[in-house]
Amino acid sequence: MIDVSLKTMLDISLDAGREILDVYNQEFSIETKEDDSPLTEADRRSHQSIINGIREAYSRIPVLSEEGSEIPYAKRKDWTLFFLIDPLDGTKEFIKKNDEFTVNIALIENGYPVMGVIYAPVLDSFYFGRVSLGAFKLEDASRVDLADDEALIKQSIRLPVADPSGVVNVVASRSHMSEETEVFIEELQRDHEVDVVTAGSSLKFCLVAEGKADYYPRYAPTMEWDTGAGQAIVEAAGGTMLRYEDHERLYYNRENLKNGWFLVKR
Template identity: 55%
Template sequence: MTQPDFETVVAIARRAGDAILAVYNGPDFDVETKDDDSPLTAADRAAHAIIDRELRALTPEIPVLSEEGADVPAAKRQQWPRFWLVDPLDGTKEFIKRNGEFTVNIALVEGGRPVWGVIHAPALDTTYGGGVGSGAWKQTGADGAREPLAVRTPDDGHAVVKSRSHPSGELAAFLERITVADEVPVGSSLKFCVVAEGRATLYPRFGPTMEWDTGAGQAIVEAAGGRVVMAEDETTPLTYNKDDLRNGFFIVSA
């Protein structure tokens, strides 16, 4: 199959991020929940509209599955040989807290596997990307040089990614069984990115996620040499386009 123009997809993610920032930096920002008329909802919908419209124009032969339009029956979407998997605004709690750690996520999924992804953090003006056979990279600013990424293995203990918003008893029990040298608190899909760039060595997730939360991050981590596997069977990778779009618990590592 012919590969899409991924550079254009990166630009689409940045434009969606600009639309989010227009709301985030606006004079009327005051939000605690995702009500239908909240700034959070406005930002989500604005980003979704840009991504959906521009991906369909760029690759009309590739369907788009987005959090904002995820009501496609499984029987239909499982006929797709590949599709775009999109979360137009990941990290709603980070958006509400105004800590900047929210992202735009776009992944290309083929045969149940994310083969390419981009994660753009508009408030941080930082973009991560990567895919099968092309490696992973980080870019600061629209014109910044792209830094190659590679995961790192732990020395005397793991640097563990710690969710800012989703603690769990299962996670606490898991951490008791390993050596933790450091904790790296971060929100949204940026948790994948800090593993991909070697700032952390382990991201165990024992909480609810959907496929659009993880697809782009998994592609980037795997392109950087890492793994994303099921927590109950670490020989099984996290897979996509399942009957149920909810993920099981998983572990991201070098």
């Protein structure tokens, strides 16, 4: 496998974050895509920034992105290694200006995420994970001077962080709470004290990886680029992300890029 540097992924994420914040801090227009989801100039600028960074560093690895997803299955079905990116995850949160949006980049090998990075530009928090290495969080990411992967890992907090609380924490989507998710929470409440936390974008995966949430039930549609990086980080932290219908790991680069329901658990 091509050796992909986590420090390089940090640099690419920071560049994308700067493009996003440049739009975030001014008036911006909102378009609507064919699937009725919103699109802003920040989505486009982040996408192009990431594409440029990956092409410069890893030109041999193909990319599947939300904002460049029209790649025929016939062309991508034989990919054994590729980057899966969501240049701006949580566009609805971006539009609401609640700061809970992220840049997601995953490396998919033979259908499964082996590395993932998530950067929250406003929070300036960088989460990253590799199955063979573990999961980590770097705070004040844009203000830390790092030379290489070793320095990045040394400056970061290893996840999960121990949580002595006896309360069961469930994180749910701020914008997509479904009736089935509410039922899942009600069933947990029969035997446990349950605290429900809402969060936007892929930060829900990060809360599970950190140990701040025990469950993230997603009983509503998502796309592959919404979940690849988060799954990699959760699994690197020792958690699981399993499909609702058969309790198997979610795999990627399917002909239909829409995900079914799933449950993330630490």
